[in-house]
Amino acid sequence: MPEGPEVEIVRRGLKNLYRQKIIGIFFSSHKKYSSQGLKSFSKLLGTQIKEIKRKGKWLIFVFDNEIKAINHLGMSGKWLLFEHEKNISIKKQYFCEELDFKEQDIEKKHKEISSYIRVTSLETTNKEGSKINSYYLIPKEGQKFIETKNNPLKKSFEEEILYDKHIKLIIFLEKYVAIFSDPRIFGQFRIIDDEETKKQLKRIEHLGPDILEKPFDIERFIGNLKRHPKITIASALLRTDIVLGVGNIYRSEALFRAKISPFRRINQIKKEELRVLGKKIHEVGMEALRYGGSSIQSYVNTDGRSGGMQERFLVYGKNKQPCVVCGNEIKKDKIDGRSIYWCEYCQK
Numbered sequence: 001m002p003e004g005p006e007v008e009i010v011r012r013g014l015k016n017l018y019r020q021k022i023i024g025i026f027f028s029s030h031k032k033y034s035s036q037g038l039k040s041f042s043k044l045l046g047t048q049i050k051e052i053k054r055k056g057k058w059l060i061f062v063f064d065n066e067i068k069a070i071n072h073l074g075m076s077g078k079w080l081l082f083e084h085e086k087n088i089s090i091k092k093q094y095f096c097e098e099l100d101f102k103e104q105d106i107e108k109k110h111k112e113i114s115s116y117i118r119v120t121s122l123e124t125t126n127k128e129g130s131k132i133n134s135y136y137l138i139p140k141e142g143q144k145f146i147e148t149k150n151n152p153l154k155k156s157f158e159e160e161i162l163y164d165k166h167i168k169l170i171i172f173l174e175k176y177v178a179i180f181s182d183p184r185i186f187g188q189f190r191i192i193d194d195e196e197t198k199k200q201l202k203r204i205e206h207l208g209p210d211i212l213e214k215p216f217d218i219e220r221f222i223g224n225l226k227r228h229p230k231i232t233i234a235s236a237l238l239r240t241d242i243v244l245g246v247g248n249i250y251r252s253e254a255l256f257r258a259k260i261s262p263f264r265r266i267n268q269i270k271k272e273e274l275r276v277l278g279k280k281i282h283e284v285g286m287e288a289l290r291y292g293g294s295s296i297q298s299y300v301n302t303d304g305r306s307g308g309m310q311e312r313f314l315v316y317g318k319n320k321q322p323c324v325v326c327g328n329e330i331k332k333d334k335i336d337g338r339s340i341y342w343c344e345y346c347q348k
Contacts, residue, residue, distance in 0.1 A: 004245020005288035013302030024172030040191040056244030074186030076298040211245040211285035218278035234262035252316045252341040254281040315341040
């Protein structure tokens with residue numbers, strides 16, 4: 001799962017979308033997206049992305065009409081950006097010739113949609129031959145979309161939508177197309193337009209300190225830990241009410257650098273040790289940010305490039321390999337069902 005540094009790198013890549021009008025939206029028929037309804041997504045048409053904030057592993061999209069959306073990458077979600085080259089008809093190029101779809105106009109079934117929106121149901125066939133029912137929304141006036149330049153990996157927008165069956169959302173803007181793909185469907189993109197999503201956003205905005213904050217609030221971090229004296233420090237680092245942006249990777253790395261056993265309980269750790277841990281968490285997060293994040297399985301930035309932090313791991317993923325400090329074997333254990341890598345000789 002992408003952790004705080006990876007999500008921050010994605011956020012910075014998405015800043016290319018600021019102040020561009022949204023001219024079209026495509027969203028999956030998967031219930032996480034279709035259940036929001038066409039009415040919710042239609043609110044974004046004609047707006048601009050004013051800002052994208054990050055809170056731990058969450059992205060908060062702020063639009064110029066004051067609507068907000070929350071986005072989580074889940075286990076394997078990714079955003080990819082493609083630049084426009086010239087305007088062409090999206091229907092003719094992508095959804096007829098490329099995707100071999102059967103179009104059924106369902107505009108009359110969705111009378112709540114503003115009259116300038118065209119709503120179309122798509123039945124697409126992917127390369128395995130299975131069919132995917134999805135929707136896209138476009139303005140009726142000036143139905144001009146895009147042919148794209150290849151991204152740095154020489155993969156075109158057409159190739160991406162043709163072969164990635166996990167695409168959940170496509171946002172068409174004046175200069176870019178933004179694709180959100182979520183293979184394992186643990187991620188989400190939700191418009192904040194009802195009481196449930198408003199409460200969810202409020203909870204996110206009031207979580208613990210973020211490991212990438214400058215300065216990182218160590219005293220608040222310690223205070224949050226002290227409220228849970230009987231849990232292990234490894235478990236504590238994954239709690240969002242204590243600290244944000246830490247997952248399996250960076251908790252293993254930070255605990256090793258702080259020389260603290262992951263099995264120690266909060267009430268067994270001295271305040272000065274917790275202060276050192278707070279510094280190491282921040283240092284590891286900033287290092288990951290500098291090196292483009294950790295690409296263990298599927299993480300890439302918005303250009304499709306992998307990160308390099310995995311080359312700098314001291315313990316994570318190094319089960320039975322010699323410790324870089326003492327030479328003894330690194331161990332892999334589980335705490336609350338989550339993997340932890342550590343050195344029992346260096347970490348006390």
